[in-house]
Amino acid sequence: MEQKIKxxxxxxxxxxxxxxxxxxxxxxxxxxxxxxxxxxxxxxxxKIEAGIQHIYASELIAIAEILDVPLTELFRSNPTD
Incomplete structure (x- = not known):
């Protein structure tokens, strides 16, 4: 069964x-x-950036690496400006 994150x-x-x-x-x-x-x-x-497409954990990890930020930075309420 596939797990989805709300x-x-x-x-x-x-x-x-x-x-x-x-x-x-x-x-x-x-x-x-x-x-x-x-x-x-x-x-x-x-669509991922617009919040209308699900994102795989592997994509999320890769995006954090590409953006050269800790994974936790993507989950902040207000990311660093």
Whole structure:
């Protein structure tokens, strides 16, 4: 049985905010996800940032590594500005 996580933290918004702070485009992140073996389209990634698509734990870990932040930073109520 697949387990789903109900979001009570704006995870996608946090990812988008941190990505922009790092001056990366969505395509930059998608390219790195592909290099990590996680086939993700820009459209799917955009949906993750919009909070309308589920995210796998492996994607979440990879995104934290790509953004060069601790995983916990993605779960903050107000990510570092």
């Amino acid at each position: 979001q009570d933290i704006p995870l996608g918004k946090n990812i988008r905010s941190i990505r922009k702070q790092k001056k990366l485009t969505q395509m930059d992140v998608v390219r790195e996800l592909e290099l990590a073996g996680l086939g993700t389209t820009r459209s799917s990634y955009a």
